Amino acid sequence: AKSILAVTMNPSVDISYPLERLQLNSVNRVTEVTKTAGGKGLNVARVLHQLNSPVVASGVLGGTIGQFIQKKLDETNIKHNFMPIDQESRNCIAILHDDMQQTELLETGPLLTDKDEANYLKHFKNSLDGISVVTISGSLPKGLSMELYAKMIEIASIKEIPVLLDSSGEPLKVSLSRKHKPFLIKPNQEEIAQLIAKPINDFVELQEVLATNPLFEGVEWVVISLGADGALVKHNTEFFRLTIPKIDVVNPVGSGDSTVAGLASAIATGADNVEVMKTGMTTGMLNTMEKKTGFINNDLFNEYYKKVTLKKLN
Numbered sequence: 001a002k003s004i005l006a007v008t009m010n011p012s013v014d015i016s017y018p019l020e021r022l023q024l025n026s027v028n029r030v031t032e033v034t035k036t037a038g039g040k041g042l043n044v045a046r047v048l049h050q051l052n053s054p055v056v057a058s059g060v061l062g063g064t065i066g067q068f069i070q071k072k073l074d075e076t077n078i079k080h081n082f083m084p085i086d087q088e089s090r091n092c093i094a095i096l097h098d099d100m101q102q103t104e105l106l107e108t109g110p111l112l113t114d115k116d117e118a119n120y121l122k123h124f125k126n127s128l129d130g131i132s133v134v135t136i137s138g139s140l141p142k143g144l145s146m147e148l149y150a151k152m153i154e155i156a157s158i159k160e161i162p163v164l165l166d167s168s169g170e171p172l173k174v175s176l177s178r179k180h181k182p183f184l185i186k187p188n189q190e191e192i193a194q195l196i197a198k199p200i201n202d203f204v205e206l207q208e209v210l211a212t213n214p215l216f217e218g219v220e221w222v223v224i225s226l227g228a229d230g231a232l233v234k235h236n237t238e239f240f241r242l243t244i245p246k247i248d249v250v251n252p253v254g255s256g257d258s259t260v261a262g263l264a265s266a267i268a269t270g271a272d273n274v275e276v277m278k279t280g281m282t283t284g285m286l287n288t289m290e291k292k293t294g295f296i297n298n299d300l301f302n303e304y305y306k307k308v309t310l311k312k313l314n
């Protein structure tokens with residue numbers, strides 16, 4: 001079977017430091033450190049692997065941190081095909097302290113060059129054999145042009161490989177302004193407001209924007225995820241409202257990535273439109289029920305899939 005290529009251009013080692021109390025300007029000793037392969041596309045890759053969808057994780061990696069990420073992927077049998085760079089990939093630190101507070105320290109990551117970008121586009125093109133769907137997730141590392149995702153979408157589209165783009169800001173805007181558009185985008189409401197540089201106050205306004213703004217023309221799927229409220233979906237000219245049951249949320253981080261994984265997996269197997277939407281909602285929900293980020297229990301899939309409801313809007 002063909003695989004899904006899950007791209008992360010700025011992956012990280014995500015370090016979690018749980019502390020009873022964070023003491024500023026003092027020594028804090030951490031006993032329970034966890035370090036995982038992080039970055040949105042790696043969450044997508046992990047969830048696809050748990051769905052038993054063949055997946056290859058890709059992007060750029062460097063240094064000992066890059067090696068650590070590859071080792072983590074190897075340990076879980078996730079295939080990967082990153083382009084090596086001569087700089088260190090980044091660490092992202094989350095300190096969980098003082099009763100559910102979360103203080104994050106996020107490194108910017110490597111500063112890449114035009115040469116890296118040209119090399120990466122070649123690498124990407126050469127990675128597309130045997131690939132059915134591409135997902136691109138997250139922000140771009142410093143130094144790369146805002147057009148990179150648009151260029152990747154063009155390369156994949158010429159090979160008739162659909163691209164699911166989960167990014168925001170300028171890279172998303174540029175990708176929506178080109179002839180070759182992404183097959184699917186999954187912004188949340190905030191990211192749409194940012195994209196059109198106008199606040200969106202309600203559902204009616206949101207639907208109006210999606211129906212009339214030329215940025216969304218020619219994008220087959222626009223999936224606006226709404227957290228516990230499910231999603232609003234535009235499929236070509238049709239609109240759908242997806243609702244999900246109330247569930248006990250353990251950790252919602254990475255739900256958007258998990259949704260992308262569900263959508264990609266259904267699209268890759270040629271599922272019908274209803275199944276594509278419901279699968280995305282189910283994997284998003286399942287992620288919120290687990291402690292680990294970008295992680296689902298596939299055994300619960302059918303039970304929760306049945307609870308997703310869908311209504312066609314006019």
Ligand code: ATP
Pocket residue numbers: 188225226227228229230231244245247249252253254255256257258259280281282283284285288
């Ligand atoms: P993130 O950036 O944390 O990955 P996001 O903003 O991109 O998240 P959300 O809209 O929060 O994405 O979540 C994606 C999907 O996950 C939702 O459409 C829904 O199916 C599921 N989900 C998220 N939060 C909840 C919740 N509190 N209860 C139930 N399902 C949820």
